[in-house]
Amino acid sequence: MDRVLQKRKWTTKKLLTIGGVTALVVLIGASYYFTSGNSKLNVETDRITISEVQKGTFQETTPVNGIVLPENSIYLDAMEGGRVEERYVEDGTIMKAGQPILRLSNTDLELSLVNQETSVFNLLTQMQIAQNAAQQNTVSKLNQMTDVDNTLKEAERIYLLDKHLYEQKAIGLQEFKQAENTYNYNLQKKELTKRILSQDSVSTKQGVEQARQLYNGSQNALQLTRKKVGDLVVRAPVDGQLTSLDAEIGQNKKQGERLGQIDVLTGYKVRVDVDEHYLSRIITGLKGTFSFADSNYNLQIKKVYTQVTNNRFQVDMEFIGKAPKGIRRGQTLQILLALSDAKQAVLLPRGGFFQQTGGNWIFKVNESGTMAYKVDMQLGSQNQDYFEVMQGLKPGDKVITSSYENYGNIQELVLKK
Missing domain, CATH: 2.40.30.170 (Efflux pump adaptor protein, beta barrel domain)
Structure with missing residues (x-):
């Protein structure tokens, strides 16, 4: 006898078909979920730095x-060029003002001093000779003046005597006129001699003054040359410590070349x-x-x-x-x-995020601490610890301040503990 077989509702084939369709739907849904909206990235919280925005005192x-330097330093330059002959002290020595440091030699300058001294000596000798000649000339003029004055007095006496005798008709007109002419001649001669003596006195004074000025000029030149020779010995201008001494025996130094410095302590x-x-x-x-x-x-x-x-x-x-x-x-x-005075401000701790964002945005953590979202912000001044927040964040907000180097264009971070 034939038996009726009951038809099976869930065959293996049907189950496999349903499973495949379900998996396909789930795959499509997941794909849609992850490709639609903001891109996300899972991030472990122990690998990032989460900081809290706060309000506090801020100073840029x-x-x-x-580098620590002496308050005052005096540079030592070669006043005159020359060869380094001696070094009296070493670098680092504590110096007193006027204490010698080193000595240079300059044969041209030393020869110039000898020539200048000889010139001044010759000029002094010539001036003394000229003064002696002027004095002798003055004495001679004074003697002439004395002779002229004495001759005039004698001519005047004879003239007055002959005038009286002529008025008494004791002598003739010829003898009287001769006495009168002699008196007038000696009177004019005295005036001329006085004028010559006066001019000679003025000329002598001018000559003496010119010689004195020339001598003084030569003396000044000699003093200047002596000073230059004296400058070949370099001395400390002030009390202090000698540093940066750059001069070795035998080394040639040009005029104006830096030799070292004195640090005022x-x-x-x-x-x-x-x-x-x-x-x-x-x-x-x-x-x-x-x-x-x-x-x-x-x-x-x-x-x-x-x-x-x-x-x-x-x-x-x-x-x-x-x-x-x-x-x-x-x-x-x-x-x-x-760079500024202290003030109250909203403070954002510094971190590596700034390298990728330029301070224009940051990842802000939600209240539950499970997600972080991109938010725009504006930063102001900064110091070694904080940025000054101008807008976009408020005290109490939590943000990710570590580096964003591996985040690319991710819009949201899923925080995993």
Whole structure:
């Protein structure tokens, strides 16, 4: 007898077909989910840095390096060129003003001194000879004046006597006129002699004055030459420490060539290199801080050198108060230079994110800490620790501040613990 077979509803073939269709639907759904909307990336939280935006005191600063220098330095230049003959001290010696440092020799200058001294001696001799001749000439003129005066007195006596006798008709007119003519002649001769003596006196004075001026000029030239020879011995201009001495025995030095310097040990300053980006903002009076021997010290700018070299310019800073004990010339200090006054601001900790975003956006973490989304923001000034947030973030927001180098164009981060 035939038996009726019951038809099976779930065959293997049907099950496989349904499974395949379901998998295809799931695949299509997943593909749609992950390709539609924002791109996502799974990130482990222990490999990133999450920072909190906060409100606090902010001051714009920039780190700079400075070199400790003496407050004042006097450069030693060769006043006259010459060959180095002797070195009396070594580099680093504490000097007193006027103490000799080294001696140069210059045969041309020394020969010039000898010639100048000979010239002055000859000029002095000639001036003395001229003065003696002038004195003798004056004495001779005075003797002539005495003779003329005596002759005039005798002629006057005879003239007055003959005039009286002529009036008494004791002598003739001829004899009287002869006496009168003789008197008038000697009177004119005396006036002429007086004039000659006066002119001779003026001429003598002029000659003496000219000789004196010429002699004084030669003496000044001699003193100048002596000073130049004296400058061949280089001396310390002030009390201080001799540094950077560059002169060896036998070495030739040109006039004006740098020989070394004297550092005045009354105090120190710090010469700081600053990026040219800050040139318009750096003024005298700006302050800076640095750490030395576990203590903090303050500086302020006292001079700005506006010349830019290799994209940097220099400023001199002075210590506010005493310089740190134990600080030395040439020592390098790491200084935090303040570019603004302290103020209250929204602060974002610095981090590697800035390299990829330029400060225009950042990944902000949601309240549950499971996702991070791109948000736009605007940053202002910065210091070594924080950026000043102008807009886009508020205190309490949590953001990812580590590097975004591996994120590419990802819009959202899925945070995995």
